[in-house]
Amino acid sequence: MPKPNEKQLQMILEDMVVARTQAGRLWNLQRQGQVGTIAPIDGHEAAIVGAVHALETESDWVLPQYREPLGLRKYGPEVLDTFMLYNLGHPAGGHIPEPVKVAPSQISLGASIPHAVGLAWGMSLKDESGVVLVFFGDGASSEGDFYEAGNLAGVLKAPVIFLCINNQWAISTPTHLQTAADSFASKAEAFGIPGLTVDGNDPASVYEAVSEARNRATSGKGPTLIEATVYRLGAHTTADDPTRYVPSEDLSDAQKKDPVHTLIHEMKERNLWSDAKQSEVETAALERIDEAFEKAKNTPLSANSLMDHCFTSDTERQSRQRSFLMHSIGESNE
Ligand SMILES: Cc1ncc(C[n+]2csc(CCOP(=O)(O)OP(=O)(O)O)c2C)c(N)n1
Ligand SMILES: [Mg+2]
Numbered sequence: 001m002p003k004p005n006e007k008q009l010q011m012i013l014e015d016m017v018v019a020r021t022q023a024g025r026l027w028n029l030q031r032q033g034q035v036g037t038i039a040p041i042d043g044h045e046a047a048i049v050g051a052v053h054a055l056e057t058e059s060d061w062v063l064p065q066y067r068e069p070l071g072l073r074k075y076g077p078e079v080l081d082t083f084m085l086y087n088l089g090h091p092a093g094g095h096i097p098e099p100v101k102v103a104p105s106q107i108s109l110g111a112s113i114p115h116a117v118g119l120a121w122g123m124s125l126k127d128e129s130g131v132v133l134v135f136f137g138d139g140a141s142s143e144g145d146f147y148e149a150g151n152l153a154g155v156l157k158a159p160v161i162f163l164c165i166n167n168q169w170a171i172s173t174p175t176h177l178q179t180a181a182d183s184f185a186s187k188a189e190a191f192g193i194p195g196l197t198v199d200g201n202d203p204a205s206v207y208e209a210v211s212e213a214r215n216r217a218t219s220g221k222g223p224t225l226i227e228a229t230v231y232r233l234g235a236h237t238t239a240d241d242p243t244r245y246v247p248s249e250d251l252s253d254a255q256k257k258d259p260v261h262t263l264i265h266e267m268k269e270r271n272l273w274s275d276a277k278q279s280e281v282e283t284a285a286l287e288r289i290d291e292a293f294e295k296a297k298n299t300p301l302s303a304n305s306l307m308d309h310c311f312t313s314d315t316e317r318q319s320r321q322r323s324f325l326m327h328s329i330g331e332s333n334e
Contacts (some may be wrong), residue, residue, distance in 0.1 A: 042233035046259035049202030059130030084296035110143030139170025157222030200228030
């Protein structure tokens with residue numbers, strides 16, 4: 001399998017450190033009442049960033065669940081900017097402008113898995129060269145959408161990569177109550193596609209697995225299901241108290257395998273990272289998240305945009321609702 005080279009590993013680590021740093025800032029901003037609910041990325045960085053670095057941003061689509069946006073820096077600044085708008089409640093905030101091939105965050109578990117298959121199938125019908133990678137959690141894999149989409153993708157040989165991030169929890173539900181299967185990857189067997197489990201704390205392993213899956217997909221061999229095993233190091237969201245259900249010994253074991261700390265250590269040993277580089281990256285990451293936050297905060301919230309991204313043009317009923325809404329809040333329809 002293709003391995004990331006030293007330069008790529010440096011870029012991967014940089015994106016992982018940026019994601020961890022920005023997640024910390026967002027957590028604090030939420031606690032100050034300045035931003036809405038946040039789902040921390042801590043523990044998922046290697047799985048997300050390793051996967052995304054195996055993709056081609058110009059041709060390949062990413063469909064995130066909700067924990068991924070801070071790890072998608074490779075796709076450009078628009079991802080973070082729209083994520084901040086979305087977090088602050090802008091109706092169109094999740095809509096990332098073309099040509100960035102990142103779909104809006106998906107809160108409805110599993111719902112983006114059929115979208116990914118439809119998108120991938122459409123791309124192959126149009127002879128487009130890319131692939132679609134869809135992120136979802138161990139919890140989302142229990143949705144009917146996963147089984148329906150996986151089955152259809154197998155039959156169609158759609159160029160899609162199913163990336164299940166198994167972080168051992170779906171809020172407070174542990175994996176042994178989520179499935180009786182040996183692994184989440186084993187579910188691929190029913191779809192007639194390859195399924196593999198990789199160490200999601202090691203970005204190189206995830207990179208290799210996604211590269212291989214991408215090669216399969218682009219050569220017409222169809223989908224792959226990858227399970228990346230990680231441990232959720234933070235709370236489910238800012239609305240959760242994990243100390244009520246996460247065993248502290250499990251958490252401290254997982255902290256010893258923290259993907260960001262592990263890679264920093266390895267890269268320093270190889271003289272590919274330094275404390276100076278670390279603080280330079282952290283400072284830039286904080287400036288960038290503050291800039292995105294300020295930009296979103298200063299964007300006027302418009303109720304008029306509530307329906308802008310539902311259909312190409314309003315249905316008759318939507319037009320009536322739009323006029324009513326505009327009239328009631330005194331906002332112009334222009
Ligand atoms: C269809 C649906 N059912 C229930 C929920 C409520 N819910 C939000 S997050 C979550 C847990 C998801 O776990 P997982 O897919 O493993 O992702 P993780 O949060 O662990 O990254 C649940 C049950 C939802 N958002 N959508
Ligand atoms: Mg989970």
